[in-house]
Amino acid sequence: xxxxxxxxxxxxxxxxxxxxxxxxxxxxxQEGINAFQQGRYDQAEKSFQxxxxxxxxxxxxxxxxxxxxxxxxxxxxxxxxxxxxxRQNPHDRDTRENIKYVIGALGGRRLTxxxxxxxxxxxxVLDRLTFAEAMAGTFVFSIFFLLSLxxxxxxxxxxxxxxxxxxxxxxxxxxxxxxxLSITKLIDTYTERGIxxxxxxxxxxxxxxxxxxxxxxxxxxxxxxxxxxxxxLQVNPVSGGLVGWIPRSSLMITSGGGPF
Numbered sequence: 001x002x003x004x005x006x007x008x009x010x011x012x013x014x015x016x017x018x019x020x021x022x023x024x025x026x027x028x029x030q031e032g033i034n035a036f037q038q039g040r041y042d043q044a045e046k047s048f049q050x051x052x053x054x055x056x057x058x059x060x061x062x063x064x065x066x067x068x069x070x071x072x073x074x075x076x077x078x079x080x081x082x083x084x085x086x087r088q089n090p091h092d093r094d095t096r097e098n099i100k101y102v103i104g105a106l107g108g109r110r111l112t113x114x115x116x117x118x119x120x121x122x123x124x125v126l127d128r129l130t131f132a133e134a135m136a137g138t139f140v141f142s143i144f145f146l147l148s149l150x151x152x153x154x155x156x157x158x159x160x161x162x163x164x165x166x167x168x169x170x171x172x173x174x175x176x177x178x179x180x181l182s183i184t185k186l187i188d189t190y191t192e193r194g195i196x197x198x199x200x201x202x203x204x205x206x207x208x209x210x211x212x213x214x215x216x217x218x219x220x221x222x223x224x225x226x227x228x229x230x231x232x233l234q235v236n237p238v239s240g241g242l243v244g245w246i247p248r249s250s251l252m253i254t255s256g257g258g259p260f
Contacts, residue, residue: 049065059089062081062088063094080197083255130185131185131189148171198250199219223237224238
Protein backbone atom coordinates (compact mmCIF):
# COMPACT_ATOMS: atom_id res chain seq x y z
CA UNK A 1 0.00 0.00 0.00
CA UNK A 2 1.34 3.43 -0.92
CA UNK A 3 1.89 6.22 1.60
CA UNK A 4 -1.13 8.05 0.18
CA UNK A 5 -3.41 5.09 0.84
CA UNK A 6 -2.15 4.88 4.40
CA UNK A 7 -2.98 8.56 4.69
CA UNK A 8 -6.52 7.80 3.55
CA UNK A 9 -6.83 5.13 6.22
CA UNK A 10 -5.56 7.53 8.90
CA UNK A 11 -7.96 10.23 7.72
CA UNK A 12 -10.78 7.71 7.97
CA UNK A 13 -10.04 7.00 11.63
CA UNK A 14 -9.40 10.62 12.61
CA UNK A 15 -12.61 11.79 10.97
CA UNK A 16 -14.73 9.43 13.00
CA UNK A 17 -13.22 9.67 16.47
CA UNK A 18 -14.98 12.97 17.35
CA UNK A 19 -18.29 11.76 15.93
CA UNK A 20 -18.17 8.51 17.88
CA UNK A 21 -17.51 10.39 21.13
CA UNK A 22 -20.38 12.82 20.47
CA UNK A 23 -22.92 10.11 19.84
CA UNK A 24 -24.18 7.62 22.40
CA UNK A 25 -22.88 4.96 20.01
CA UNK A 26 -23.91 4.39 16.47
CA UNK A 27 -23.82 0.63 16.01
CA UNK A 28 -24.04 0.91 12.24
CA UNK A 29 -21.09 3.28 12.15
CA GLN A 30 -19.04 1.09 14.47
CA GLU A 31 -19.93 -1.94 12.40
CA GLY A 32 -18.66 -0.19 9.29
CA ILE A 33 -15.44 0.92 10.98
CA ASN A 34 -14.74 -2.59 12.25
CA ALA A 35 -15.42 -4.15 8.85
CA PHE A 36 -13.21 -1.56 7.11
CA GLN A 37 -10.31 -2.12 9.49
CA GLN A 38 -10.64 -5.91 9.07
CA GLY A 39 -10.63 -5.67 5.27
CA ARG A 40 -14.27 -6.76 4.91
CA TYR A 41 -15.01 -3.98 2.46
CA ASP A 42 -18.31 -5.33 1.12
CA GLN A 43 -19.70 -5.35 4.66
CA ALA A 44 -18.23 -1.90 5.37
CA GLU A 45 -19.92 -0.56 2.24
CA LYS A 46 -23.30 -1.95 3.33
CA SER A 47 -22.94 -0.39 6.77
CA PHE A 48 -22.01 3.04 5.43
CA GLN A 49 -24.82 2.88 2.86
CA UNK A 50 -27.23 2.32 5.74
CA UNK A 51 -26.06 5.62 7.27
CA UNK A 52 -27.10 7.59 4.18
CA UNK A 53 -30.73 7.90 5.28
CA UNK A 54 -29.76 10.02 8.32
CA UNK A 55 -28.87 13.60 7.25
CA UNK A 56 -26.47 14.09 10.18
CA UNK A 57 -24.43 11.07 9.05
CA UNK A 58 -24.58 11.60 5.29
CA UNK A 59 -21.21 13.34 4.93
CA UNK A 60 -19.48 10.70 7.07
CA UNK A 61 -21.14 7.92 5.10
CA UNK A 62 -20.13 9.38 1.73
CA UNK A 63 -16.55 10.08 2.81
CA UNK A 64 -16.04 6.55 4.06
CA UNK A 65 -17.78 4.97 1.11
CA UNK A 66 -15.11 6.78 -0.91
CA UNK A 67 -12.37 5.29 1.28
CA UNK A 68 -13.92 1.84 0.95
CA UNK A 69 -14.06 2.19 -2.84
CA UNK A 70 -10.38 3.23 -2.93
CA UNK A 71 -9.40 0.10 -1.01
CA UNK A 72 -11.26 -1.99 -3.61
CA UNK A 73 -9.60 -0.04 -6.45
CA UNK A 74 -12.98 1.27 -7.64
CA UNK A 75 -11.55 4.70 -8.37
CA UNK A 76 -14.51 6.06 -10.35
CA UNK A 77 -16.85 5.22 -7.49
CA UNK A 78 -14.41 6.71 -4.98
CA UNK A 79 -14.26 9.98 -6.92
CA UNK A 80 -18.05 10.09 -7.10
CA UNK A 81 -18.45 9.55 -3.37
CA UNK A 82 -15.79 12.14 -2.50
CA UNK A 83 -17.39 14.73 -4.80
CA UNK A 84 -20.75 14.14 -3.14
CA UNK A 85 -19.11 14.39 0.29
CA UNK A 86 -17.48 17.69 -0.73
CA ARG A 87 -20.89 19.07 -1.63
CA GLN A 88 -22.09 18.16 1.87
CA ASN A 89 -19.05 19.68 3.56
CA PRO A 90 -16.89 21.79 1.22
CA HIS A 91 -14.55 22.81 4.07
CA ASP A 92 -13.21 19.35 4.84
CA ARG A 93 -9.54 19.22 3.87
CA ASP A 94 -9.28 15.41 3.89
CA THR A 95 -12.05 15.14 1.30
CA ARG A 96 -10.30 17.56 -1.04
CA GLU A 97 -6.97 15.79 -0.63
CA ASN A 98 -8.61 12.45 -1.38
CA ILE A 99 -10.23 13.87 -4.53
CA LYS A 100 -6.78 14.98 -5.71
CA TYR A 101 -5.35 11.56 -4.92
CA VAL A 102 -8.04 9.67 -6.86
CA ILE A 103 -7.77 11.98 -9.88
CA GLY A 104 -4.02 11.41 -9.86
CA ALA A 105 -4.49 7.64 -9.57
CA LEU A 106 -6.87 7.66 -12.55
CA GLY A 107 -4.13 9.30 -14.59
CA GLY A 108 -4.81 10.63 -18.06
CA ARG A 109 -7.64 8.23 -18.89
CA ARG A 110 -10.50 10.46 -17.77
CA LEU A 111 -11.75 13.13 -20.15
CA THR A 112 -10.41 16.56 -19.27
CA UNK A 113 -9.83 19.90 -20.92
CA UNK A 114 -8.02 23.11 -19.97
CA UNK A 115 -10.10 24.86 -17.28
CA UNK A 116 -12.21 27.81 -18.34
CA UNK A 117 -12.62 30.93 -16.21
CA UNK A 118 -15.93 29.51 -14.97
CA UNK A 119 -14.23 26.22 -14.03
CA UNK A 120 -11.66 28.17 -11.99
CA UNK A 121 -14.45 30.18 -10.34
CA UNK A 122 -16.33 26.97 -9.55
CA UNK A 123 -13.28 25.23 -8.03
CA UNK A 124 -11.95 28.21 -6.07
CA VAL A 125 -15.22 29.86 -4.95
CA LEU A 126 -18.45 28.02 -5.70
CA ASP A 127 -17.36 24.59 -4.48
CA ARG A 128 -15.93 26.01 -1.26
CA LEU A 129 -19.23 27.02 0.29
CA THR A 130 -22.71 25.57 0.66
CA PHE A 131 -25.92 27.15 -0.60
CA ALA A 132 -26.93 27.78 3.02
CA GLU A 133 -23.70 29.71 3.65
CA ALA A 134 -24.23 31.83 0.54
CA MET A 135 -27.79 32.60 1.62
CA ALA A 136 -26.62 33.41 5.15
CA GLY A 137 -24.16 35.95 3.72
CA THR A 138 -26.95 37.47 1.61
CA PHE A 139 -29.22 37.74 4.66
CA VAL A 140 -26.57 39.30 6.92
CA PHE A 141 -25.53 41.94 4.41
CA SER A 142 -29.19 42.66 3.59
CA ILE A 143 -29.68 43.60 7.24
CA PHE A 144 -26.53 45.74 7.27
CA PHE A 145 -27.58 47.50 4.09
CA LEU A 146 -31.12 48.20 5.33
CA LEU A 147 -29.78 49.65 8.60
CA SER A 148 -27.31 51.83 6.67
CA LEU A 149 -30.08 52.94 4.32
CA UNK A 150 -32.41 53.90 7.18
CA UNK A 151 -29.62 55.86 8.85
CA UNK A 152 -28.89 57.62 5.55
CA UNK A 153 -32.57 58.49 4.97
CA UNK A 154 -32.87 59.95 8.46
CA UNK A 155 -29.80 62.08 7.76
CA UNK A 156 -31.31 63.25 4.44
CA UNK A 157 -34.36 64.59 6.29
CA UNK A 158 -32.11 66.81 8.37
CA UNK A 159 -29.70 67.74 5.60
CA UNK A 160 -30.71 67.18 1.97
CA UNK A 161 -27.08 67.46 0.85
CA UNK A 162 -25.98 64.40 2.86
CA UNK A 163 -24.18 61.94 0.58
CA UNK A 164 -24.48 58.17 0.98
CA UNK A 165 -21.79 56.94 3.39
CA UNK A 166 -19.04 54.79 1.92
CA UNK A 167 -19.92 51.95 4.32
CA UNK A 168 -23.42 51.77 2.83
CA UNK A 169 -22.04 51.61 -0.71
CA UNK A 170 -19.51 48.93 0.24
CA UNK A 171 -22.25 46.92 1.95
CA UNK A 172 -24.41 47.22 -1.16
CA UNK A 173 -21.61 45.91 -3.37
CA UNK A 174 -21.02 42.94 -1.04
CA UNK A 175 -24.77 42.28 -0.90
CA UNK A 176 -24.97 42.20 -4.70
CA UNK A 177 -22.00 39.79 -4.82
CA UNK A 178 -23.54 37.43 -2.25
CA UNK A 179 -26.89 37.56 -4.04
CA UNK A 180 -25.25 36.68 -7.36
CA LEU A 181 -23.26 33.93 -5.63
CA SER A 182 -26.42 32.48 -4.06
CA ILE A 183 -28.23 32.41 -7.41
CA THR A 184 -25.22 30.81 -9.13
CA LYS A 185 -24.89 28.25 -6.33
CA LEU A 186 -28.60 27.43 -6.56
CA ILE A 187 -28.34 26.86 -10.31
CA ASP A 188 -25.25 24.72 -9.74
CA THR A 189 -27.07 22.49 -7.23
CA TYR A 190 -29.79 21.79 -9.80
CA THR A 191 -27.31 20.99 -12.59
CA GLU A 192 -27.13 17.21 -12.96
CA ARG A 193 -23.66 15.71 -13.31
CA GLY A 194 -22.18 12.29 -12.78
CA ILE A 195 -18.96 10.28 -12.73
CA UNK A 196 -18.34 7.23 -14.92
CA UNK A 197 -17.81 4.34 -12.48
CA UNK A 198 -16.98 1.50 -14.90
CA UNK A 199 -13.62 0.90 -16.58
CA UNK A 200 -14.94 2.28 -19.85
CA UNK A 201 -18.30 2.79 -21.52
CA UNK A 202 -19.36 3.49 -25.10
CA UNK A 203 -21.06 6.81 -25.76
CA UNK A 204 -23.80 5.75 -28.18
CA UNK A 205 -25.91 7.66 -30.67
CA UNK A 206 -29.14 6.44 -29.05
CA UNK A 207 -30.47 4.78 -25.88
CA UNK A 208 -29.76 1.20 -26.91
CA UNK A 209 -26.87 -1.23 -27.26
CA UNK A 210 -27.79 -1.48 -30.94
CA UNK A 211 -26.97 2.18 -31.57
CA UNK A 212 -23.55 3.08 -32.91
CA UNK A 213 -20.70 3.88 -30.53
CA UNK A 214 -19.38 7.39 -31.14
CA UNK A 215 -16.52 7.28 -28.65
CA UNK A 216 -15.30 5.47 -25.54
CA UNK A 217 -15.45 7.21 -22.16
CA UNK A 218 -13.09 6.09 -19.39
CA UNK A 219 -13.67 5.63 -15.66
CA UNK A 220 -13.62 8.84 -13.64
CA UNK A 221 -14.81 11.11 -16.47
CA UNK A 222 -17.33 13.73 -15.37
CA UNK A 223 -20.47 13.98 -17.49
CA UNK A 224 -23.32 16.49 -17.72
CA UNK A 225 -26.73 14.80 -17.75
CA UNK A 226 -29.13 16.17 -20.35
CA UNK A 227 -31.98 13.67 -20.57
CA UNK A 228 -33.00 10.13 -19.65
CA UNK A 229 -34.82 7.24 -21.28
CA UNK A 230 -35.55 4.32 -18.95
CA UNK A 231 -32.16 2.72 -18.19
CA UNK A 232 -30.20 5.18 -20.33
CA LEU A 233 -28.91 8.70 -19.79
CA GLN A 234 -28.15 11.29 -22.44
CA VAL A 235 -24.88 12.94 -21.47
CA ASN A 236 -21.94 14.89 -22.72
CA PRO A 237 -18.51 15.33 -21.13
CA VAL A 238 -18.29 18.33 -18.78
CA SER A 239 -15.06 19.16 -20.60
CA GLY A 240 -17.09 19.49 -23.81
CA GLY A 241 -17.66 17.13 -26.69
CA LEU A 242 -20.22 14.82 -28.25
CA VAL A 243 -23.70 14.31 -26.84
CA GLY A 244 -24.66 10.65 -26.57
CA TRP A 245 -26.21 7.93 -24.45
CA ILE A 246 -24.75 5.64 -21.79
CA PRO A 247 -26.36 3.05 -19.48
CA ARG A 248 -27.59 4.57 -16.22
CA SER A 249 -25.71 1.87 -14.28
CA SER A 250 -22.36 3.16 -15.58
CA LEU A 251 -22.75 6.60 -13.98
CA MET A 252 -22.88 7.77 -10.36
CA ILE A 253 -24.87 10.98 -10.09
CA THR A 254 -22.91 13.52 -8.04
CA SER A 255 -25.07 16.66 -8.27
CA GLY A 256 -28.59 17.75 -9.10
CA GLY A 257 -31.91 17.86 -7.31
CA GLY A 258 -31.39 21.12 -5.47
CA PRO A 259 -29.60 22.24 -2.32
CA PHE A 260 -31.66 20.33 0.27
